[in-house]
Structure formats: C-alpha cells, structure tokens
Amino acid sequence: MSKLYVIGTGPGGLEYLPPIARKAIEESDQLVAYGLYLDLLGDLITGKTRHDRPLGEEIERARLALQLAAKGENTALISSGDIGIFAMATLVFELLDKEPEAGWEKVDIEVVPGISAxxxxxxxxxxxxxxxxxxxxxxxxxxxxxxxxxxxxxxxxxxxxxxxxxxxxxxxxxxxxxxxxxxxxxxxxxxxxxxxxxxxxxxxxxxxxxxxxxxxxxxxxxxxxxxxxxxxxxxxxxxxxxxxxxxxxxxxxxxxxxxxxxxxxxxxxxxxxx
Missing domain, CATH: 3.30.950.10 (Tetrapyrrole methylase, C-terminal domain)
Structure with missing residues (x-):
C-alpha cells in the first residue's frame, strides 16, 4: 500500500523538526508543499522530487499529494507548524470526503504533528x-x-x-x-x-x-x-x-x-x- 505522510515541520528551525517528521521525510520520494516550507528543510530533501505550489493553491497541493500516493509513490504533503492547525491536513480529508478519486481509498495516510507557531x-x-x-x-x-x-x-x-x-x-x-x-x-x-x-x-x-x-x-x-x-x-x-x-x-x-x-x-x- 502506498503512503501519504501529512507532515507538520514546526515553525521553521530544524532543531524544532520532530524526529517522526524527519523519518517520514526520509521515507518519502515525492514532496508537495509551498516552496518556502521545502527550502527551510535544507539538505533533508536532497535527491527528492519537489512539487512546489504557490500560496492560494492549497486544494491543488492536497489533490496532487493524494494522486501521487495513489500511483504508488511514497509522498509527503508538508506544511510548517502543525499541519492539522489551520493547515493542509483538513483539505486531504475533505477531498477524501467530498471529491474522492479512484485509488485514493488504497492510500495509507499518516498525519505527523509538528510544533505550532x-x-x-x-x-x-x-x-x-x-x-x-x-x-x-x-x-x-x-x-x-x-x-x-x-x-x-x-x-x-x-x-x-x-x-x-x-x-x-x-x-x-x-x-x-x-x-x-x-x-x-x-x-x-x-x-x-x-x-x-x-x-x-x-x-x-x-x-x-x-x-x-x-x-x-x-x-x-x-x-x-x-x-x-x-x-x-x-x-x-x-x-x-x-x-x-x-x-x-x-x-x-x-x-x-x-x-x-x-x-x-x-x-x-x-x-x-x-
């Protein structure tokens, strides 16, 4: 079963990145996020495929992450802070609820909390x-x-x-x-x-x-x-x-x-x- 990690990376400093989030990023090949959030991760994302999407395209980010995971790619949807607080996690489940696509039901989703602002x-x-x-x-x-x-x-x-x-x-x-x-x-x-x-x-x-x-x-x-x-x-x-x-x-x-x-x-x- 393919994996979608929904990751909160904390407020920005890598010393605030939880070990569980670091491990999830390491296990992911595809990274979907607003570009700044990926830049803050520095060398942790070396060799991985970035999918940068600008502010305002949150729905597109969540949908793309689900689509990549449904294709068998270990994927991380990344946000700063805690991804469950005013962030992207809610969109993933809203899309699953309101606009599900074929294959999404097979995606193993894991929400990884982060330190909030x-x-x-x-x-x-x-x-x-x-x-x-x-x-x-x-x-x-x-x-x-x-x-x-x-x-x-x-x-x-x-x-x-x-x-x-x-x-x-x-x-x-x-x-x-x-x-x-x-x-x-x-x-x-x-x-x-x-x-x-x-x-x-x-x-x-x-x-x-x-x-x-x-x-x-x-x-x-x-x-x-x-x-x-x-x-x-x-x-x-x-x-x-x-x-x-x-x-x-x-x-x-x-x-x-x-x-x-x-x-x-x-x-x-x-x-x-x-």
Missing part, C-alpha cells in the same frame, strides 16, 4: 498558554467575517488567551485592528500581547506590548499575535544590566501555595512512615 511563541517568552486558550484565524477568505467576529466576542467573554493566525496580509489590513477593538471591551488595556515574527528562524523577532498599544501595521502573515487573558502577567527579571521579559498566565496556584519555607523539623514517626 503558538507553542513556539509561548516557549520563547515564558508560559502564556498556562491556562485556557484558543486559536482564531483572522482570514475571512474562507470564513465569513461575521463568524470570526462572533468567535472573537465569545473568546473575549470567556477570557481565553487567544492566538491569532493569519492576522494581516496585503489584501487584509483591517481585521486585526477590529479584533483589538472587540477585545478591549472585555479585558484591560494593559493586557500583555506577544508578537512573534519568523519564529525559530534566523531573523526571529519577539516583542511584548499591551493590548492598547498593539499596532496592526507592525504585523504581517509571518507573524503570530498572542493576546493574554485578564490575569496574564508581563514581568521583567533583571540581573545587573541584563533584563529578560517573561509573560505567564497563572492557573490559580497562588490560592494553594503559602510560599512559606518548608519546616526542617523532624516529623513524628507515624507521619514519616505513612
């Missing part, structure tokens, strides 16, 4: 995803804006930490500003906001601002925007002249931890032996 951004700045969170795509190319706006209001009311995917593009330059306006109805203007661009790549840039000061003109499609909830905290740790910014979202442990120093006194035998 929101996980990468969170790890770089602390623990902003420490409590309930959600992810919302601000692209209204496939989802009506009315639906996105309803989800923004629901996430605001629920006080979720929110990661915005597809926040701004050349043709979509107002949605992030509108999302900011909506969320300011539900949480403080001082709420921490993390802006991560080209995460884990050579020109990575991560900044922390506030919801009030969030500037949508500084964001593009290579950027992930993460909005804290009403409890999220931005702290600065100083060591001499060095400073390090951290953002975390508490889970409520402060209600359980007294922060008292543990007693070093000998406990009763029954307590020790229990």
């Amino acid at each position: 929101m996980q990468a951004a969170a790890s770089k700045i602390g623990a902003p995803l420490g409590h309930d969170f959600c992810a919302i795509s601000l692209s209204d190319l496939l989802t009506p804006w009315e639906t996105i706006e309803a989800r923004l209001n629901a996430a605001g009311q629920g006080d979720f930490v929110i990661s915005f995917y597809n926040p701004v593009s050349i043709k979509r330059d107002w949605q992030l500003a509108k999302a900011k306006e909506i969320l300011l109805q539900y949480r403080p203007a001082t709420t921490p906001v993390i802006i991560g661009r080209n995460l884990t790549r050579q020109d990575e840039k991560i900044t922390v601002t506030t919801l009030a000061e969030l500037d949508p003109t500084q964001v593009d499609m290579l950027t992930l925007v993460m909005i804290g909830n009403s409890d999220s905290r931005h702290i600065t740790v100083e060591d001499g002249e060095a400073k390090r910014d951290w953002v975390y979202t508490p889970r409520g442990y402060s209600k359980k931890i007294t922060f008292a120093k543990p007693s070093l006194e000998r406990q009763p035998d029954e307590a020790i032996n229990s």
Whole structure:
C-alpha cells in the first residue's frame, strides 16, 4: 500500500523538526508543499522530487499529494507548524470526503504533528498558554467575517488567551485592528500581547506590548499575535544590566501555595512512615 505522510515541520528551525517528521521525510520520494516550507528543510530533501505550489493553491497541493500516493509513490504533503492547525491536513480529508478519486481509498495516510507557531511563541517568552486558550484565524477568505467576529466576542467573554493566525496580509489590513477593538471591551488595556515574527528562524523577532498599544501595521502573515487573558502577567527579571521579559498566565496556584519555607523539623514517626 502506498503512503501519504501529512507532515507538520514546526515553525521553521530544524532543531524544532520532530524526529517522526524527519523519518517520514526520509521515507518519502515525492514532496508537495509551498516552496518556502521545502527550502527551510535544507539538505533533508536532497535527491527528492519537489512539487512546489504557490500560496492560494492549497486544494491543488492536497489533490496532487493524494494522486501521487495513489500511483504508488511514497509522498509527503508538508506544511510548517502543525499541519492539522489551520493547515493542509483538513483539505486531504475533505477531498477524501467530498471529491474522492479512484485509488485514493488504497492510500495509507499518516498525519505527523509538528510544533505550532503558538507553542513556539509561548516557549520563547515564558508560559502564556498556562491556562485556557484558543486559536482564531483572522482570514475571512474562507470564513465569513461575521463568524470570526462572533468567535472573537465569545473568546473575549470567556477570557481565553487567544492566538491569532493569519492576522494581516496585503489584501487584509483591517481585521486585526477590529479584533483589538472587540477585545478591549472585555479585558484591560494593559493586557500583555506577544508578537512573534519568523519564529525559530534566523531573523526571529519577539516583542511584548499591551493590548492598547498593539499596532496592526507592525504585523504581517509571518507573524503570530498572542493576546493574554485578564490575569496574564508581563514581568521583567533583571540581573545587573541584563533584563529578560517573561509573560505567564497563572492557573490559580497562588490560592494553594503559602510560599512559606518548608519546616526542617523532624516529623513524628507515624507521619514519616505513612
């Protein structure tokens, strides 16, 4: 049976490529992806056949991958981040469901997860995803804006930490500003906001601002925007002249931890032996 690997390669840096994804790429002869995602893999794809398809041809990419696999070619459909989060995996199964072609039923499909942009951004700045969170795509190319706006209001009311995917593009330059306006109805203007661009790549840039000061003109499609909830905290740790910014979202442990120093006194035998 032919194999179709549906692979998430992580945010970009090869050190973030999961071993299972590396193995799947090694076992594939045909690689289908947006060209940039293949370029980021460097020497890992040497000797393999590339099928580059531009942005906007996602359906064609998924269909081609299924067709190649159906012909007996071990094939990898590749996306950055986690391919199951706002990415190509859903298209593979939607085509199987809605427009199946002869031979596709024989393809052995394996979805290989990757580290998502929101996980990468969170790890770089602390623990902003420490409590309930959600992810919302601000692209209204496939989802009506009315639906996105309803989800923004629901996430605001629920006080979720929110990661915005597809926040701004050349043709979509107002949605992030509108999302900011909506969320300011539900949480403080001082709420921490993390802006991560080209995460884990050579020109990575991560900044922390506030919801009030969030500037949508500084964001593009290579950027992930993460909005804290009403409890999220931005702290600065100083060591001499060095400073390090951290953002975390508490889970409520402060209600359980007294922060008292543990007693070093000998406990009763029954307590020790229990």
